[in-house]
Amino acid sequence: MTDLSGLSAREAVGEIARGKLSALEYATALLKRTQEIDGEIKAFIHFDPEHVLMQAERLDEQRLSGRPLGPLHGVPVAIKDIFDTADYPTENGWGAHAGRRPRRDAEAVRRLREAGAIIFGKTVTTEVAYFNPGATRNPHDLSRTPGGSSSGSAAAVAAGMVPLALGSQTNGSVIRPASFCGVVGVKPSHGTISRAGVLLLSKKLDHVGVFARGVDDAAMLLDVLAGHDPEDSDTRIHAARGFAATAAGEPPLPPKLAFVRTQRWDRADPSTQKAFEELATSLGDHVEEVELPDYFATAWDDHRAIMAPDMAHRFGAAVDASGEASSKQLHELIAQGRGYSAERYLGALGNVQRMRASLAGLFERYYAVLTPATTGPAPKGMPTGDPVFNSIWTMTGQPCVTLPLLSHDDMPVGVQLVGAFGDDARLLRTANWLTQHVAPKKRKKARR
Amino acid sequence: MTDLSGLSAREAVGEIARGKLSALEYATALLKRTQEIDGEIKAFIHFDPEHVLMQAERLDEQRLSGRPLGPLHGVPVAIKDIFDTADYPTENGWGAHAGRRPRRDAEAVRRLREAGAIIFGKTVTTEVAYFNPGATRNPHDLSRTPGGSSSGSAAAVAAGMVPLALGSQTNGSVIRPASFCGVVGVKPSHGTISRAGVLLLSKKLDHVGVFARGVDDAAMLLDVLAGHDPEDSDTRIHAARGFAATAAGEPPLPPKLAFVRTQRWDRADPSTQKAFEELATSLGDHVEEVELPDYFATAWDDHRAIMAPDMAHRFGAAVDASGEASSKQLHELIAQGRGYSAERYLGALGNVQRMRASLAGLFERYYAVLTPATTGPAPKGMPTGDPVFNSIWTMTGQPCVTLPLLSHDDMPVGVQLVGAFGDDARLLRTANWLTQHVAPKKRKKARR
Known part of the structure; x- marks a missing residue:
């Protein structure tokens, strides 16, 4: 069983498609590992083993009925808790959103389900994906940070609880925790993946990103997620994606x-x-x-001069109203954001x-x-x-x-x-x- | 000859295409009218009769050689002096840009030339298309304003100097002078016509618009101007334009x-x-x-809260440097724009x-x-x-x-x-x- 937590998503999809592994066996192995270690690591904030097993059973039924399989059929994916999910709460790491239950999946989550992925659980994020950390620890050394803001997603992939996870990046929130946790992190070009149904900090700066243990797995996940969405006007129209196919090829010239x-x-x-x-x-x-x-x-001052006013605009009134349900750092950021001139x-x-x-x-x-x-x-x-x-x-x-x-x-x-x-x-x-x-x-x- | 100044653009295109009127005859008639009355009305700021005649002669040669004709073949069009033109100066109504000579046509001007139009001359605009008026007077009553900022374009069309003109609108700069001068003015949907090569006040607010003496003429001009331009990221991709064809039809239901x-x-x-x-x-x-x-x-305060900071951002340093070459009103606008917060x-x-x-x-x-x-x-x-x-x-x-x-x-x-x-x-x-x-x-x- 332990070996299964080391499978790449690509291997798992292949085994499941060939009938050598059932989605239920695979999910059960990952659940077992998660239940063993997540008490210490604390990657997940919302996690329901029965709901995971139910999804896996349904996917196995689908396969046995001969219906076509999606490109992630049977693969558990962890979702940062700023992506709306219809089946799990979405609290945005924020006291002011405790118990929040969206009705609809974020577009990225919808695409995962359509591709046959199992929505494994929601991972810890810093408060509104900004600064104030959650409970997650670094799987390589529990006395260290996993990095933020996509803390739980990076840790869950690093610790073998899932092969793939979603995160987001407004400054360094995918690349940094991936580096700290020793996994592959990808923040694609702005506008590659829809942010509809994801907590919006700054339209100019926000990106959806991914975690995996290898580049090919990350590319496979991007192939599922990338695409135009009328609900996110920054998303681009792609004639063809083909991340995985291109990534697997040889560079035509020696790279510089x-x-x-x-x-x-x-x-x-x-x-x-x-x-x-x-x-x-x-x-x-x-x-x-x-x-x-x-x-x-x-550049660094410019980044702040965009992010802080954008967040003051989006969250200012809600942070004011939330009082102590928001951290001191978040209150300070809003105050700072309000201090910027339009000209700056x-x-x-x-x-x-x-x-x-x-x-x-x-x-x-x-x-x-x-x-x-x-x-x-x-x-x-x-x-x-x-x-x-x-x-x-x-x-x-x-x-x-x-x-x-x-x-x-x-x-x-x-x-x-x-x-x-x-x-x-x-x-x-x-x-x-x-x-x-x-x-x-x-x-x-x-x-x- | 006088009658020719009352021709619609559509009539003129038809007569020229059928060989009943040469581009040179038509241009000569409009030049004559302009030279007679523009001393009083002052619609044009840059105007070169010989250059107009040369364009007309070339278009007649093109027709006689049997080459295909553009949809505006032989029609003189007046251009607000905030559109860059390779053959006329473009001074933006601004002391700080006196003698400015762009190397390239604005995209809208390029499209006009491609369609066979004659670039008749550059028309008076208020200072940087904002507030401080130019010399143009209302053709219906010389003691009154023609409206702004597209003052000369509206007046030139109203007085029969040209059948068509280009203007721009950031607040009311096409619709208002058209109303005051008694012509048809159209400000199309944002992103219909490229603003590449046009003085940029505010990306969110700026529109290219048109003047004509009838709706059908305006529609014909829009058919030439509308379209996607990679140089103006707000322009939309149109599958079909067909403004003139649609405008000429009957509404399928009684309009409400x-x-x-x-x-x-x-x-x-x-x-x-x-x-x-x-x-x-x-x-x-x-x-x-x-x-x-x-x-x-x-809405009115919101408009100001967008326009003033956008203009402070675009022009602030240049207005500061221009000193008395900029009006008091322009200096005040920049100061006001600098007073807005990013949050507002x-x-x-x-x-x-x-x-x-x-x-x-x-x-x-x-x-x-x-x-x-x-x-x-x-x-x-x-x-x-x-x-x-x-x-x-x-x-x-x-x-x-x-x-x-x-x-x-x-x-x-x-x-x-x-x-x-x-x-x-x-x-x-x-x-x-x-x-x-x-x-x-x-x-x-x-x-x-």
């Missing part, structure tokens, strides 16, 4: 990566600085160091356009940017960590992936690759290429 | 109009109030009075979404809203008039048309029809229907 330190390199741990410099050197001709133009220096807000949006245009030029010359995912391994205690290596790429909407290729202090450290806007499939292919190049030397097993 | 006074009815002149009440009554079963929900009362700005955008949703419901029940275009006839002197009956519809992006169906004090007064978002063709058909219903009683001839 741009090693980017950013203007905040000093915020990286010395061990992280050293590891990335060694990694860049070890990749030889595949890597050139590139400096971002000076005007990227405002619009100036920040203008700066983002300029940065995006500059990056478009960069990605004509390089397959991807190579840069840290986090400042280092997960810190001790529960602060969810620093998103300093995420803000630029989130704000400009680039696709990002973090790969668990490094480690320090026996803790995983992610390597982030950032791609050209809209070219997510090629980025995943480059990620597979890098994994194959680096893996023999550095790959570590996650604790499970 | 909603007579809307708005929360600012008291700003209309008593004569305008009376004329609209009589018009609504005279249309009998075709008209029902509809009150907008209470929350539309913030975002709140205003949120209110607009709510109003737009409410109007979508209204237009399921009515073909169009019937409402004043302006508070009354053009006032004496040069203040460009009050956009109070324009702000709501501009902000929500509805298509608007004004029809020269009323008069007071021997001056024209426009009747505005507002349509469902994206359903501009049906609105123009309703406008034709209304013109036919009202014309026998009220239609007046513009002075020419």
Whole structure:
């Protein structure tokens, strides 16, 4: 049974489709593992084993009846608790939303069900996917943070409770917990996955992202989730997705990566600085160091100048009314957001356009940017960590992936690759290429 | 010759295509008229008769060579001086841009050339299409304003110098001068016509619009101008335009109009109030009075809370640097725009979404809203008039048309029809229907 928790989603789908494994057996194994370890890790906030078994039984009946199977038939997926679900509460990690029960699934959840996935449970998020942490601990070391805001989703995948999970990123909320927990995290290009039915912090900044233990699994999940949705006007119309098919191929030319330190390199741990410099050197001709133009220096302030007013606009009145049901940090963010002028807000949006245009030029010359995912391994205690290596790429909407290729202090450290806007499939292919190049030397097993 | 200045664009295109009129004869007649009267009216700021004749000669050569003709072959069009033109300066009515010479045509101008139109000259605009008036006078009474900001375009069409002109509207800058000058003005749905190469005041509020002496001519011009442009991300993709074909048809059902006074009815002149009440009554079963929900009362403040910060963002530094080359009003607007908070700005955008949703419901029940275009006839002197009956519809992006169906004090007064978002063709058909219903009683001839 234990082995089943190590299956990739792709393997599981294959076994189930061939009748070698039933959805019920697979779900039962993952339930058992979750019940054994989640008392300590605390990845899930809403979790109903009977409901999981019922979904699995129904999927097995469907298979036995000869009806066609979806691309995720029988695969349990964990859902960050800011995605509306019709069968589980959705509390957004927020005291003010305690007991909230949406009537409809978020579009991303609806697509999962349609693809035959099992909605396994809802995972812990920081308060309104912002700062104040939930109860989840890092599966590699319970005294450390799993990172946030998608804390439970990253931890559940890392600990083998599920092979796949949904998260969201407004600053670093997918890439950072994935790096801290030693899994693959993907934040696709802005507008790739619908945010309808997901707690909205900032239309410009919010992204749906995914967690998996390998790039191919993440690509398979993106194939199910990506697409236009009239309910989210930022979603783009894709002629074809084909993330998994492209990711599995060989790059037609030897990839060229741009090693980017950013203007905040000093915020990286010395061990992280050293590891990335060694990694860049070890990749030889595949890597050139590139400096971002000076005007990227405002990026972090610009990010704040967009996010804080957007959140004050969305949540201001509700946070005021919630009193002590909201954290001090959230009250402070709202107050800060209210202090921004419209001119500063619009100036920040203008700066983002300029940065995006500059990056478009960069990605004509390089397959991807190579840069840290986090400042280092997960810190001790529960602060969810620093998103300093995420803000630029989130704000400009680039696709990002973090790969668990490094480690320090026996803790995983992610390597982030950032791609050209809209070219997510090629980025995943480059990620597979890098994994194959680096893996023999550095790959570590996650604790499970 | 004089008669030619009264031709509709549609008539002119037909005569030229059939070889009964050459582009050169037509242009020569319009040049003559312009040279006779524009010394008083001052519609044009940049105007080069030789360049006009050269364009006309080239178009005649093209016709004689048997090459296919564009839908506006040989028709002179006047261009508001905030549209970039490669052959004329583009000064945006602004001292700070005196002598500015763009290298490329605006997309709308490019489409006109491609359609065979003659770029006749550049028309007077208020300073940066905002408030401070230019030199143009109302052709119906030289002591009165033509309205703004598209002052010269409206006056040129009203006075028979050209059959068609381009303008723009951020608040009331097409509908108001069209009403004051007694011509048809159309501000299509937001995103119908590209604004690439047009002075940008506010991405949310700016629209390209058109002037003509009849609805069919305006529709013909829209057919040329409408379309997706990657350079203006707000433009929509149209499967088919067919404004002219639809506008020329009969409504399938008797049109139902909603007579809307708005929360600012008291700003209309008593004569305008009376004329609209009589018009609504005279249309009998075709008209029902509809009150907008209470929350539309913030619309005018919301419009300001979007426009002023957007303009402070776009022009702030340049206005500061321009010193006395910018008017006091423009300096004041920038200062005011800088005083808005991001929260108020975002709140205003949120209110607009709510109003737009409410109007979508209204237009399921009515073909169009019937409402004043302006508070009354053009006032004496040069203040460009009050956009109070324009702000709501501009902000929500509805298509608007004004029809020269009323008069007071021997001056024209426009009747505005507002349509469902994206359903501009049906609105123009309703406008034709209304013109036919009202014309026998009220239609007046513009002075020419």
